[in-house]
Amino acid sequence: MHAYRTHNCAALSAENVGDTVRLSGWVHRKRDHGGVLFVDLRDHYGITQIVADSDSPALAVFEGLRAESVVTIDGEVKARAEGTANPNLPTGAIEVFARSALVQSRADELPLPVAGEQEYPEDIRLKYRFLDLRRETLHANIVKRTKIIADMRQRMGELGFTEYSTPILTASSPEGARDFLVPSRIHPGKFYALPQAPQQYKQLLMVAGFDRYFQIAPCFRDEDPRADRLPGEFYQLDLEMSFVTQEEVWETMEPVIAGTFEAFAEGRRVTPSGQFPRITYADSILKYGTDKPDLRNPLIISDVTAHFEQSGFGIFEKIVAGGGRVRVIPAPNTADKSRKFFDEMNGWAQGEGYTGLGYVTRKGGEFGGPIAKNHGADRMAELYAELGLGDDDGLFFAAGKESVAAKLAGAARIRVGEQLGLIEQDCFEFAWIVDFPFYEYDEDEKRVDFSHNPFSMPQGGLEALETRDPLEINAYQYDLVCNGYELASGSIRNHMPDAMVKAFEIVGLSKQDVEDRFGGLYRAFHYGAPPHGGMAAGIDRIVMLLCGAVNLREITLFPMNQRAEDLLMGAPSLAENKQLRELNIRVTEQPSTTAAAAVPVAPSAG
Numbered sequence: 336m337h338a339y340r341t342h343n344c345a346a347l348s349a350e351n352v353g354d355t356v357r358l359s360g361w362v363h364r365k366r367d368h369g370g371v372l373f374v375d376l377r378d379h380y381g382i383t384q385i386v387a388d389s390d391s392p393a394l395a396v397f398e399g400l401r402a403e404s405v406v407t408i409d410g411e412v413k414a415r416a417e418g419t420a421n422p423n424l425p426t427g428a429i430e431v432f433a434r435s436a437l438v439q440s441r442a443d444e445l446p447l448p449v450a451g452e453q454e455y456p457e458d459i460r461l462k463y464r465f466l467d468l469r470r471e472t473l474h475a476n477i478v479k480r481t482k483i484i485a486d487m488r489q490r491m492g493e494l495g496f497t498e499y500s501t502p503i504l505t506a507s508s509p510e511g512a513r514d515f516l517v518p519s520r521i522h523p524g525k526f527y528a529l530p531q532a533p534q535q536y537k538q539l540l541m542v543a544g545f546d547r548y549f550q551i552a553p554c555f556r557d558e559d560p561r562a563d564r565l566p567g568e569f570y571q572l573d574l575e576m577s578f579v580t581q582e583e584v585w586e587t588m589e590p591v592i593a594g595t596f597e598a599f600a601e602g603r604r605v606t607p608s609g610q611f612p613r614i615t616y617a618d619s620i621l622k623y624g625t626d627k628p629d630l631r632n633p634l635i636i637s638d639v640t641a642h643f644e645q646s647g648f649g650i651f652e653k654i655v656a657g658g659g660r661v662r663v664i665p666a667p668n669t670a671d672k673s674r675k676f677f678d679e680m681n682g683w684a685q686g687e688g689y690t691g692l693g694y695v696t697r698k699g700g701e702f703g704g705p706i707a708k709n710h711g712a713d714r715m716a717e718l719y720a721e722l723g724l725g726d727d728d729g730l731f732f733a734a735g736k737e738s739v740a741a742k743l744a745g746a747a748r749i750r751v752g753e754q755l756g757l758i759e760q761d762c763f764e765f766a767w768i769v770d771f772p773f774y775e776y777d778e779d780e781k782r783v784d785f786s787h788n789p790f791s792m793p794q795g796g797l798e799a800l801e802t803r804d805p806l807e808i809n810a811y812q813y814d815l816v817c818n819g820y821e822l823a824s825g826s827i828r829n830h831m832p833d834a835m836v837k838a839f840e841i842v843g844l845s846k847q848d849v850e851d852r853f854g855g856l857y858r859a860f861h862y863g864a865p866p867h868g869g870m871a872a873g874i875d876r877i878v879m880l881l882c883g884a885v886n887l888r889e890i891t892l893f894p895m896n897q898r899a900e901d902l903l904m905g906a907p908s909l910a911e912n913k914q915l916r917e918l919n920i921r922v923t924e925q926p927s928t929t930a931a932a933a934v935p936v937a938p939s940a941g
Contacts, residue, residue, distance in 0.1 A: 345381025624745015629819030825870025
């Protein structure tokens with residue numbers, strides 16, 4: 336007999352009744368029924384009920400054990416008594432009468448419970464993550480994560496993609512976040528950067544003739560954490576293809592993404608491959624107030640600025656005269672809602688930092704509220720007819736500078752949809768957001784900057800860069816969104832050296848800057864570069880959606896906390912002086928910090 340087990344804790348069934356077995360696992364729960372002790376024994380695979388009574392030497396062993404101790408038991412499989420079977424367990428028809436028990440490892444008093452999965456402070460959960468990972472939901476999420484990744488790998492292989500690994504120690508790349516820098520001992524004063532993404536390397540693979548690349552790529556960005564982005568590192572399904580248009584990228588990847596979601600949706604509806612809508616960036620901002628719309632919400636934002644160029648409602652007329660916009664969000668079938676509902680929406684907007692959210696009520700065709708009173712019933716009826724609204728539909732108004740009105744309208748659309756229960760549940764609605772602006776104007780820096788991936792091909796190519804207003808140029812850039820999350824981002828790449836230089840010159844970088852910063856890619860483009868494009872899909876967000884989690888920490892093995900600290904391993908930590916000397920680094924104390932919080936700064940000669 337095996338030293339530790341003949342079966343795992345999910346393997347036994349009624350067919351094993353009468354068998355002598357050996358099981359090993361953790362003591363999940365104990366229940367004392369007066370001389371008869373029931374123990375739920377748990378391992379990675381499941382739970383088996385163990386029974387020990389006064390006739391079994393195992394009883395005394397179990398009585399002296401805390402939960403989460405590790406034991407090995409020998410025993411006989413028996414059918415559970417009539418009426419005591421547990422249909423919720425694969426092993427619920429049987430139990431094992433323990434003849435003996437051997438303690439492999441005793442557990443101390445637990446800092447957090449494993450059984451029951453009660454809410455517990457995050458700092459305790461992260462510090463004792465090895466215990467937290469034993470909990471059923473989190474353990475299952477991690478297992479599902481590995482299966483999702485394996486499913487994606489298989490689908491990519493079936494489409495002719497080959498997985499290649501790209502370097503981790505590399506040069507800095509403009510991916511929109513801070514780099515994690517790694518000091519070089521061999522080259523004092525110089526630093527490697529951990530890759531924010533394998534962007535340049537995957538393009539170089541296309542230049543090298545590999546045609547279809549993919550990788551489950553680790554990426555590192557020194558940015559602030561949030562619910563859908565962990566600090567430090569994340570993983571993406573990274574891919575690149577040669578000789579493709581953006582439509583071919585979409586057509587290739589829709590079956591992968593939709594197929595993986597269908598495989599793990601567990602009955603939830605998924606937008607079928609081939610039916611992902613294509614929404615332009617401009618339409619997305621107008622109709623949804625965001626470039627990552629949640630299409631489960633049926634509400635559509637409209638621009639009604641023209642209706643208030645001349646209006647009795649002076650506030651809106653003044654905003655429009657100053658170049659502002661008026662956007663509206665319908666609130667269908669709200670005739671039964673009290674004035675309080677509309678006032679609370681206005682209060683919510685003010686709580687979000689906006690001046691307010693205007694509204695019009697309508698009941699049986701009668702308009703209510705200050706906007707309707709001042710704008711006039713006839714004009715309001717004309718506006719409602721244009722929007723296709725009914726006699727019992729309310730309307731919310733977001734007004735101000737175009738960017739502010741769009742953002743408020745987008746947030747209000749979500750809020751109204753939630754408050755009225757309009758957002759469809761148990762489904763995954765996908766869409767491609769396309770035709771992103773290549774450039775944007777940075778109000779803080781007072782200059783033009785890239786709005787998305789700087790390595791993308793501008794629509795119109797070099798001619799557009801040389802002859803058109805940069806802020807009017809769109810790029811062959813696209814995002815894949817689902818249920819209000821950006822799941823993937825990609826583009827057709829700018830593979831022409833002259834166009835690459837011109838694109839960077841517009842944001843203030845010279846040809847020499849391009850050669851210095853992106854020399855490998857720039858040189859490669861002089862030796863025969865195929866047209867190519869690709870995308871990267873966020874593994875963590877995909878898993879989060881499929882697991883029904885609301886925070887990435889619930890699908891990640893060993894995450895950091897919101898202060899970018901690893902409470903389990905004690906990172907980040909201070910370096911020893913010997914290490915700093917070897918790296919030619921001097922640590923200085925920042926004015927607002929203590930010595931314990933000292934951080935590395937620029938190197939000095941050692």
